[in-house]
Amino acid sequence: MTRRTKPPVVASVIAAVVVSLSLAATTAPAHATDPDPATQQYRPSVHYTPLKNWMNDPNGLVYNNGTYHMYYQYNPYGTTWGNMSWGHATSTDLLHWSEQPLAIAQTVNGSGQATEDIFSGSIVVDSQNTSGFGTLQNPPMVAVYTSNFTGNHPLYPGKQAQSLAYSTDSGQTWTKYSGNPVLSRNTTDFRDPKVFWYQGPAGSYWVMSAVEANEHRVLFYKSSDLKSWTYLDDFKPANATGGQWECPDLFPLAVDGNANNTKWVLVVNINPGSVAGGSGGQYFVGSFNGTTFTSETTDPVDVAPPGNLLAGFNGGSYSGWNVGNDPANPAGPWGSAPASGTLTGQQAVTGSIGSGLVNGFNGGDVPTGTLESAPFTVTKDYINFLAGGGNHPRQPGEQMGNTPPPGYLLFDGFDYPGTLSAAGWQLSGDFEAARNPSTVGGEYALGKRINTFEGGPNADNNTGTITSPEFYLTNTNIGFLLGGGNRTDGSLQVELLVGGVPVRSTTGSNSGDLNWKNWDVSQYYGQIARIRIVDNATGPWGHLTLDNMVLGSQPAQPRSSETTVNLVVNGQAVRTTTGSDSEHLDWKAWDVSAYKGSQATIRIVDNNRGGWGHILADEFVASDITRLEQHDWLDWGRDYYAAVSFNNVPNGKRIMLGWMNNWDYGQSTPTSTWRGSMALPREVQLTQTGQGPRLTQKAVQQVDSLKNTGATYTAPAQDIASGTSSLPISGDVLQIDAQFSPGTASAFGLKVLGDGTEATRIGYTTASGRAFIDRTASGNEGFHPAFASLDDAPVQLINGKLTLRIYVDKASVEVFAQDGLTTLTDQVFPSAGANSLSLFSEGGTARLESLTVTPLNKAMW
Numbered sequence: 001m002t003r004r005t006k007p008p009v010v011a012s013v014i015a016a017v018v019v020s021l022s023l024a025a026t027t028a029p030a031h032a033t034d035p036d037p038a039t040q041q042y043r044p045s046v047h048y049t050p051l052k053n054w055m056n057d058p059n060g061l062v063y064n065n066g067t068y069h070m071y072y073q074y075n076p077y078g079t080t081w082g083n084m085s086w087g088h089a090t091s092t093d094l095l096h097w098s099e100q101p102l103a104i105a106q107t108v109n110g111s112g113q114a115t116e117d118i119f120s121g122s123i124v125v126d127s128q129n130t131s132g133f134g135t136l137q138n139p140p141m142v143a144v145y146t147s148n149f150t151g152n153h154p155l156y157p158g159k160q161a162q163s164l165a166y167s168t169d170s171g172q173t174w175t176k177y178s179g180n181p182v183l184s185r186n187t188t189d190f191r192d193p194k195v196f197w198y199q200g201p202a203g204s205y206w207v208m209s210a211v212e213a214n215e216h217r218v219l220f221y222k223s224s225d226l227k228s229w230t231y232l233d234d235f236k237p238a239n240a241t242g243g244q245w246e247c248p249d250l251f252p253l254a255v256d257g258n259a260n261n262t263k264w265v266l267v268v269n270i271n272p273g274s275v276a277g278g279s280g281g282q283y284f285v286g287s288f289n290g291t292t293f294t295s296e297t298t299d300p301v302d303v304a305p306p307g308n309l310l311a312g313f314n315g316g317s318y319s320g321w322n323v324g325n326d327p328a329n330p331a332g333p334w335g336s337a338p339a340s341g342t343l344t345g346q347q348a349v350t351g352s353i354g355s356g357l358v359n360g361f362n363g364g365d366v367p368t369g370t371l372e373s374a375p376f377t378v379t380k381d382y383i384n385f386l387a388g389g390g391n392h393p394r395q396p397g398e399q400m401g402n403t404p405p406p407g408y409l410l411f412d413g414f415d416y417p418g419t420l421s422a423a424g425w426q427l428s429g430d431f432e433a434a435r436n437p438s439t440v441g442g443e444y445a446l447g448k449r450i451n452t453f454e455g456g457p458n459a460d461n462n463t464g465t466i467t468s469p470e471f472y473l474t475n476t477n478i479g480f481l482l483g484g485g486n487r488t489d490g491s492l493q494v495e496l497l498v499g500g501v502p503v504r505s506t507t508g509s510n511s512g513d514l515n516w517k518n519w520d521v522s523q524y525y526g527q528i529a530r531i532r533i534v535d536n537a538t539g540p541w542g543h544l545t546l547d548n549m550v551l552g553s554q555p556a557q558p559r560s561s562e563t564t565v566n567l568v569v570n571g572q573a574v575r576t577t578t579g580s581d582s583e584h585l586d587w588k589a590w591d592v593s594a595y596k597g598s599q600a601t602i603r604i605v606d607n608n609r610g611g612w613g614h615i616l617a618d619e620f621v622a623s624d625i626t627r628l629e630q631h632d633w634l635d636w637g638r639d640y641y642a643a644v645s646f647n648n649v650p651n652g653k654r655i656m657l658g659w660m661n662n663w664d665y666g667q668s669t670p671t672s673t674w675r676g677s678m679a680l681p682r683e684v685q686l687t688q689t690g691q692g693p694r695l696t697q698k699a700v701q702q703v704d705s706l707k708n709t710g711a712t713y714t715a716p717a718q719d720i721a722s723g724t725s726s727l728p729i730s731g732d733v734l735q736i737d738a739q740f741s742p743g744t745a746s747a748f749g750l751k752v753l754g755d756g757t758e759a760t761r762i763g764y765t766t767a768s769g770r771a772f773i774d775r776t777a778s779g780n781e782g783f784h785p786a787f788a789s790l791d792d793a794p795v796q797l798i799n800g801k802l803t804l805r806i807y808v809d810k811a812s813v814e815v816f817a818q819d820g821l822t823t824l825t826d827q828v829f830p831s832a833g834a835n836s837l838s839l840f841s842e843g844g845t846a847r848l849e850s851l852t853v854t855p856l857n858k859a860m861w
Contacts, residue, residue: 037049041832042811045858045860048678049674050099050676058658061646061647062123068646069171073119086102095681101172116148119146120192124647125141126140126226133177141168146162162181164177189211192213195226205222209250211248218250218266239299242270242588247642263287267283277789282634285297285692285695297632310622312620313358313618314354323371334369334371339361351388351584358371358618366609366613368607378595381624382592382593382622386616387578388580389582393578394560400605404446405516407554410531415447416448426466427464427465428465429456429463430458431466432455446548460543462535462542465532470530471551479517482545483509493506497532517556564577568601570598637824638662641661641663643657655700657682689821698816699814720847727837732810733858739850740846742846745846748763750840758778764802772824773813773815780829793817812826813828
């Protein structure tokens with residue numbers, strides 16, 4: 001469960017939840033005016049969605065007495081994240097779900113203030129009553145969940161710890177354990193416990209896996225009663241570490257069904273940093289001896305992806321890179337040669353490869369500068385590299401330099417040969433003519449400046465005003481450099497006076513760095529104006545620094561405070577990456593396929609003098625794959641996250657369920673009364689491959705019961721000519737089974753949820769050997785800039801053929817390639833009525849070997 005800042009909660013809403021520790025609260029009731037879910041445009045028919053409000057991670061997945069229980073992160077009062085509680089639904093077949101009353105509600109105090117959010121966790125059936133919460137005749141269900149204690153909690157403000165709740169009525173009502181929390185590390189990101197009963201050579205006991213999310217660690221504990229926990233071991237950072245680790249799961253699986261060859265699988269969800277971007281889930285295969293999980297599939301951290309090395313910084317010099325150190329700190333930020341590792345005063349740097357790296361901490365965080373490669377030609381689809389350091393991304397509209405906007409420089413930029421007073425300025429209070437303008441104070445000033453710290457004898461305690469001569473507003477914008485203190489009460493600001501009245505004002509940002517500000521003054525065009533600096537502030541940051549006021553037609557561009565690595569093509573940064581406020585270098589990757597054949601440079605920028613004001617980089621490699629693709633992923637699409645498995649499933653099956661969404665855009669999806677859905681439940685197995693045992697996945701067999709076989713369409717084998725060929729069947733809730741041969745085509749596949757103009761493309765690119773979902777023209781893609789995507793995965797043809805099983809459900813597609821060795825899951829939001837189905841081929845003729853399209857009956861609504 002990603003720890004996020006909640007929106008404010010209406011006190012009267014919370015008051016309705018306050019009192020009950022039995023937690024038998026219900027969600028907001030349906031009203032006659034609520035829309036019929038079956039009529040809502042994007043409401044799925046075979047995937048679970050709550051009737052109303054926000055849902056994310058599946059929690060507490062468990063089978064008990066003939067019923068599957070699905071709990072989940074739920075906001076009972078809104079369609080975005082907040083008021084975190086556990087929702088609840090039940091099913092006898094994993095498809096037809098009945099929504100139940102709210103299970104475990106957010107805790108509030110007597111004043112209506114939230115003190116505990118109920119974050120992710122798991123449920124076990126305590127059949128031996130080890131906890132003492134039930135009896136042997138009526139064993140309890142025990143929920144182990146993360147208490148996210150808010151700042152209002154009297155004992156654990158801002159901390160996360162593991163707690164218990166129990167039910168003795170088959171999961172309908174829940175009571176929190178009075179001894180909560182049962183496991184605390186006194187940290188802020190310790191969460192997502194998944195508990196199971198271990199029985200093996202080391203003994204029999206409960207095992208918990210949980211994460212320290214920002215440390216990329218899975219911690220294992222054991223207990224005999226679910227109340228007292230003993231640390232066993234932890235699984236250290238491995239493979240994908242570009243985001244928070246969340247929602248772990250550890251379970252055994254027999255390889256190809258052979259009980260004598262059992263491996264353990266550790267699932268670790270990650271956000272952001274997944275292979276498709278944003279949220280996703282990786283897994284490791286190995287062994288577990290009751291104490292330690294040992295991975296057999298961890299990729300070496302010091303081995304780059306295969307490809308062409310662009311720069312490794314291991315030769316003792318920057319080797320053709322243009323080094324732009326800070327003129328005021330010429331030894332920094334880059335120094336004269338690559339660093340060998342950690343620099344003086346720096347936390348330990350980890351994750352680099354070889355003997356050298358770019359380390360922008362020469363001279364500490366203060367120096368700024370750029371480091372740029374010699375031009376090179378983009379020849380591969382990806383550039384992989386290691387990056388760390390400060391998390392200061394470039395913002396839209398910012399400039400990397402300190403260039404004034406074009407226009408007329410007012411007041412000669414304060415570069416007067418004499419005083420401000422001699423130039424017609426009026427000074428009052430502590431400000432003295434001999435001290436103004438100033439030549440010192442404030443970084444990024446351009447020559448002389450007005451500095452109210454230097455402008456009188458009392459430094460920050462100077463007070464008074466400094467007022468300019470009159471001038472005409474003969475253009476539409478005034479841009480200027482401003483630094484110094486921040487006050488919101490009007491006591492410290494630069495003002496534009498028109499008719500003697502302030503019509504624009506700006507204060508500082510408690511920084512000595514001057515940055516560009518802008519006023520749109522178009523409505524005062526042609527009028528007489530003055531500039532007035534008001535400084536009635538005292539104490540720390542009780543001053544302003546002003547410079548270089550420009551009257552022009554274009555707004556001033558703020559100077560960035562970035563710490564970034566950039567790909568520059570034709571003078572423009574077309575790809576950019578920042579660090580994560582960490583001295584550990586993580587693998588990053590840019591898709592640069594659109595720039596193949598272009599000349600480019602890599603420009604590393606440190607424009608930040610504050611905390612984490614440096615950047616680390618190493619090992620730039622042009623490659624046909626990304627570093628992330630070398631790892632093992634549950635799903636290669638954008639919408640399969642927080643996936644965990646059900647406990648206690650009959651016949652030893654391992655069934656997983658994931659949230660079909662992505663934190664990149666999940667709170668903006670264009671649904672109406674609800675937001676969030678679950679993927680289809682999947683049975684996972686281990687099968688032997690050339691790389692070792694790997695997961696295969698398939699939708700649970702119960703999906704077959706939804707097939708409307710009387711309406712099945714079967715297409716004959718046929719060639720697919722270049723272009724699009726419509727099929728004589730349509731629908732928006734379908735199971736599609738297809739097999740293709742590439743023939744001479746460069747790409748081929750199916751278009752689903754089409755309307756004649758747009759569709760979702762599901763296919764295969766022959767040259768790269770990749771299956772894909774293309775939703776860049778799938779309907780509504782503009783609700784969030786991160787949504788439109790082409791998500792793909794490497795898929796090997798088997799006997800020259802590609803086999804796909806596809807589930808289409810109104811607003812989603814789930815693709816299982818080559819019998820589930822690879823899956824891709826994406827949401828889509830097609831236009832109303834978009835239900836056409838067609839074949840396509842590009843660059844030649846492909847072959848359709850077989851096609852069966854079967855409508856699915858509704859399971860929900």
